[in-house]
Every structure is written in structure tokens, then in C-alpha cells.
Amino acid sequence: MEHPGFKTLPTHIAMIMDGNGRWAKKRLLPRTAGHKVGLDTFVEMVDACSDLGIPYMTVYAFSSENWNREKTEVDALMSLMESGIRRYTPEMHRKNIRLHLMGDLSRFPEKERTSLLACEEELSQHTGMTLSICLSYGGRQEILHAVNELLAEGKKEVTAEELEQHLYSAGLPDPDLIIRTSGEYRISNFLLWQSAYAEYYFTDVYWPDFKKEELYKALSSFETRKRRFGK
Numbered sequence: 001m002e003h004p005g006f007k008t009l010p011t012h013i014a015m016i017m018d019g020n021g022r023w024a025k026k027r028l029l030p031r032t033a034g035h036k037v038g039l040d041t042f043v044e045m046v047d048a049c050s051d052l053g054i055p056y057m058t059v060y061a062f063s064s065e066n067w068n069r070e071k072t073e074v075d076a077l078m079s080l081m082e083s084g085i086r087r088y089t090p091e092m093h094r095k096n097i098r099l100h101l102m103g104d105l106s107r108f109p110e111k112e113r114t115s116l117l118a119c120e121e122e123l124s125q126h127t128g129m130t131l132s133i134c135l136s137y138g139g140r141q142e143i144l145h146a147v148n149e150l151l152a153e154g155k156k157e158v159t160a161e162e163l164e165q166h167l168y169s170a171g172l173p174d175p176d177l178i179i180r181t182s183g184e185y186r187i188s189n190f191l192l193w194q195s196a197y198a199e200y201y202f203t204d205v206y207w208p209d210f211k212k213e214e215l216y217k218a219l220s221s222f223e224t225r226k227r228r229f230g231k
């Protein structure tokens with residue numbers, strides 16, 4: 001599908017990929033079936049944003065709170081995310097996509113962590129779109145992690161710039177547009193510091209059904225927003 005030709009695109013688009021479980025439930029399928037189709041949407045979104053020339057894209061794949069889900073679902077998600085990213089790595093290579101992982105990966109099983117870090121390393125020198133994937137990520141945890149690093153350096157007082165340099169997002173611009181699917185109107189601990197001036201776009205569509213034309217609707221809405229940054 002041709003995109004409508006946007007005059008203004010976000011520099012940094014972020015997505016809360018929500019509704020996989022409900023998508024599956026509606027079809028009497030196991031929750032993991034929703035995550036599998038959710039992976040296809042993720043790939044379609046990365047392709048679409050990269051093709052549009054959006055410089056930065058960030059997705060919320062697994063939150064700090066998601067560890068509390070049933071072990072079978074957590075295990076299935078670990079395996080799906082690892083294999084999904086690994087299998088998509090050659091394509092990201094061709095598309096010059098730089099991969100950046102954000103979150104507390106120390107909580108990941110050794111096998112998945114090693115594989116994901118190898119993909120990140122392989123794609124780290126690319127100069128096209130930067131794709132950040134939040135894994136075992138929480139906004140509060142990220143800020144605390146940064147503060148603790150600064151304290152360990154012996155800092156007694158810090159500037160906003162110093163704090164930003166210690167966030168997982170160091171070096172990335174703040175998100176301009178944050179999309180959340182599935183009809184939930186919450187931030188859910190996502191990019192708390194970085195989203196201070198972000199525009200939000202909410203849709204009732206479940207993540208597995210969030211296809212290119214839904215992305216274009218979000219981008220069309222973004223074009224109409226007058227951003228004032230508090231002025």
C-alpha cells in the first residue's frame with residue numbers, strides 16, 4: 001500500500017504493542033498465538049517506518065511487570081522474541097537498521113540474552129533507522145538505574161543532561177509520537193522521562209491487527225497536532 005505522502009513525520013516514533021492476548025481470546029486461541037501474529041505486525045511496522053525514512057523507532061516488547069505473568073507465557077515470549085529478532089536480523093542488515101536494546105537484560109535467560117546481544121552487536125554500526133526494543137524495561141527502573149550509576153560515580157547533584165546520559169536511551173532524541181493500541185489509555189511505565197512532550201495516539205485496534213494503514217492514520221493525526229512544548 002502506498003502511503004499518503006506526509007509533510008511532517010516524527011523523528012522518533014514509539015509504540016506500546018498492546019492487545020495480543022485479547023486478539024487471541026476473541027478467536028478462542030491461546031495467548032501465544034496473539035504474540036506470534038504480534039511479531040508479524042512488529043516486522044511490518046519496522047519495515048514501514050524504515051521505508052518512510054523515520055530516523056528512530058522504539059517498541060515496548062516486554063515490561064518489568066511482564067515477569068509476573070504465567071511462566072509458560074513468559075517462556076513462550078522469550079523464545080518468540082529471541083527467534084523473531086534473530087531471524088529478522090539479516091533483513092535489518094540489508095535495510096541498514098541499527099539495533100539498540102533497552103532494559104534490564106540481566107534478568108533474561110542466558111541463551112536468549114547472548115543471542116539478542118549478538119544481534120545488537122552485528123547491527124550496531126548501521127546508519128539507517130535506529131530501532132530500540134525495550135525488553136525487561138520499566139521507566140521508573142530506568143531512572144533509578146541512572147541515578148544509582150551517578151551516585152556510584154560520586155555525584156552529589158546532577159543536571160538533566162547528565163541524567164539523560166545514563167538512561168538506556170542515551171543519545172536518542174525524545175519520542176515525538178507514542179502509539180498505544182488496544183483501547184487502553186495508559187502510559188504503563190513506558191519512557192517516563194523521555195515522553196515529557198510526546199504526542200499520544202490511541203486506537204482501539206489490537207496490536208496483531210495494527211497494519212500499515214493504521215500506522216498511516218496515526219501519522220496523519222500527528223501531522224495535525226500543533227506542538228507547543230509548553231510555550
Ligand code: FPP
Nearest residue numbers: 017018019020021022038039042061081084
Ligand atoms: C501486549 O499484549 C504484548 C506483549 C506483552 C508482548 C509484545 C510482543 C510482541 C508483539 C512479540 C514480538 C516482539 C518483538 C520485539 C520481537 P498483551 O499480552 O498484554 O495483550 P492483552 O492486554 O490483550 O492481554
